[in-house]
Amino acid sequence: MVSFDNMTKSELARTGYQTDAARDHNWVLLEALGVEMLRGDIRDLDSLLDASSGCDYLIHTAAQPAVTISMEDPLLDQATNVMGTLHVLEAARRHDVPVASCATIHVYGNWVNDTLDETETRYVREPAAIAEDEPTMRGYLTPLHASKASAEHYVSVYASTYGVRAASFRLTGIYGSRQLGGEDHGWVANFAIRNMLGWPVTVFGTGKQVRDVIYATDVVEAFLAFFENGEAGIYNIGGGTESAISLLECITLLDDLTGRKTDVRMEDARFGDLKYFICDISRAREKLSWEPRIRPAEGVPMLIEWAENNRHLFSGGDSTALSTGHEGADE
Numbered sequence: 001m002v003s004f005d006n007m008t009k010s011e012l013a014r015t016g017y018q019t020d021a022a023r024d025h026n027w028v029l030l031e032a033l034g035v036e037m038l039r040g041d042i043r044d045l046d047s048l049l050d051a052s053s054g055c056d057y058l059i060h061t062a063a064q065p066a067v068t069i070s071m072e073d074p075l076l077d078q079a080t081n082v083m084g085t086l087h088v089l090e091a092a093r094r095h096d097v098p099v100a101s102c103a104t105i106h107v108y109g110n111w112v113n114d115t116l117d118e119t120e121t122r123y124v125r126e127p128a129a130i131a132e133d134e135p136t137m138r139g140y141l142t143p144l145h146a147s148k149a150s151a152e153h154y155v156s157v158y159a160s161t162y163g164v165r166a167a168s169f170r171l172t173g174i175y176g177s178r179q180l181g182g183e184d185h186g187w188v189a190n191f192a193i194r195n196m197l198g199w200p201v202t203v204f205g206t207g208k209q210v211r212d213v214i215y216a217t218d219v220v221e222a223f224l225a226f227f228e229n230g231e232a233g234i235y236n237i238g239g240g241t242e243s244a245i246s247l248l249e250c251i252t253l254l255d256d257l258t259g260r261k262t263d264v265r266m267e268d269a270r271f272g273d274l275k276y277f278i279c280d281i282s283r284a285r286e287k288l289s290w291e292p293r294i295r296p297a298e299g300v301p302m303l304i305e306w307a308e309n310n311r312h313l314f315s316g317g318d319s320t321a322l323s324t325g326h327e328g329a330d331e
Contacts, residue, residue: 176216238279
């Protein structure tokens, strides 16, 4: 197994964590497990071609994942998400191997916001789940919407034009142990880490935003299912209706599990926020013989335990960042 990572610190630098220690944590762990760790950037095609030579399949998880960063630096967003994905697809084509690429539910746009009702703790809609054939790129859009949708189009083009067995996984909110969630991305982990440290969380909007969160190991199982059984195409990969949780409900779950009250600060909603998404995962069930197994009641405690055991990665960071734990419902 080979890992190809540019080890950027740009997102972590905004968190208040011990940036260097946090950045190296998973690298050291994977290296100890025998993974060949290569430092490189998917924007460098030649390096990527060399690193991927001899691989049986490619899993493309590298990305600029945050709406906020895409608005601040659209050129970085485009270069990473569009050209980077094109390079990965080209590597798959030249090496004649299958590839699964991480897209996002943001490709749908945020038209879903106009279909919602609300309860005391969450937004709701009928039907609850949203399938792959629903409209995409509608509503108030940001550079992240454009780059991730463009990348997904390239996945489809490489499948149809070159016969690459390529899948685009429209992923919802991933969380799990060893996730270094911060203010721009990875909200479940960010909430858990801030609850542990007693740092405040700023929630943009009502806090009723909903995601069908999915534990990281279930995503790994989806990758394996595609390479073993799947055909090229687009798949919603999320927790489904049984794993749907709002920001407010997640905070309550954390408070109940840890016995610590989260310091929540409410602010106005952010531009482009998607208030609700629950994946219809019927296609993945049918074509990949896959479905998620770990629900939030099981997964969140595992995340908390890992954070508690690795407190040194987070405490003692840049104190100027401690009060900026901003969360809408980015993935």
